[in-house]
Amino acid sequence: MNDEFFRQILNKQQLAEAVPSNKEITAWAMEVIRLLFPEQSKKVFLSVGQLKDEFAKLEQELSHIMDATKACCEGNNPKRAQNFFNSLPELYRILNTDIEAIFNGDPAARSEFEVIRTYPGFFAISFYRLAHSLYVNDVPLIPRILTEYAHSKTGIDIHPAADIDEYFYIDHGTGIVIGETTRIGKNVKLYQGVTLGALSVAKYMANTKRHPTVEDNVVIYSGATILGGETVVGHDSVIGGNVWLTKSVEPHSRVFHAPTVKVLKKSEEN
Template structure:
């Protein structure tokens, strides 16, 4: 290999010398979530002052991460880090509505503790909400790292720019995709395999509204695909499993997929030489 090649790689490494790894960034985020929900780790502080100190430490760490990952020389990262932590009481209240929605909506949920400790839907939502708060403060890179980490752990892919209302409920969750410009109202419930995506992935559509809007009190069952920035699912609607939608639904709609199924009442075949 040429000296020029070695030089290119070395120069790139020098530029990244002080950039924290994805693992360090996600570890910071999980520590924030664990402070809000000690049910996940059972870590208990002896005094309120100890808890305050831990929050202050995490704020200082966020500032350092922002300084290392932001290419903006004029950005006040200290102010943005402080603003994020000032927003935590509101974020905590919203996350509590998500817990309530999951607990109230899932017959299998025995306690809110169980929801916090074991449900992948809540894990993905909590990292999304944290990432979205950073995203709205124009923090680059970190929000995508956090939601992609949640994606890798749960199979739930939520872009940090998506806008999602209170009492959000993801049931099972694996395979859910929520696109960048998606808007979701309050009291919405999604099952596994739901896609809220774009009709086109052409690069020219960047920075446009290309993902659906889902209004309040909507249920979307497993495998449904809803595409397009002009597609609106009206409030109080139900979208059945495996439905494909590229057009809007008015409020109070019910739409279902009706597959053609043939049932063989009597099936004769041989298995391992025996008549079945």
């Protein structure tokens, strides 16, 4: 092995050292979520001033994280951090609609506290909402780190660029994939194993809408696969389990997979 090989590795090492670890970045996000939803932790704050101080520290920390990530972040990072924290009241409002949707939609949910503390769907949604807010503030890399962390914890893969409206409900959730250019309306419910994906992964399609649009009040049951940037699931529709869909459906549609199932009695097995 020649010296050039080692120099290439060292150059990459220097680049990697400039970027805070994924652990530091996800810990910052977890602290934001814990401040918004103290049900996640045992921290106690006795005054509005103390809470303001904690949020101010996290704003500075975000700015420092972006400054340290010089390989990907350019521009006025303190302003970006400020914009993100200014958006928190609206983000908090939307997350509370997600909690409400989960609590009202799941007969097994006993309290909103339980939803916040234990539900993987809410965990993934909360990380997505933070990541998406950073994404729309032109922060690169960090949003993807956050959603991939939630993916690793829950099995729910939501791209930070996906556009998801309020009252979003993920039930169970493992295996859900929501692609980069997906658009999801209000009051949508997804079960485990749902894929909202692309018909093609060709690189030349990077800047086009490749993933479907799901309009308001849609339920998509487990294992359904919906593909394509021109595919629209009309509002108030139900997509049944294991459906494979690559064409649009009208509002109020009911789309079901019809497998052939035969149940044999013991006497018929031979």
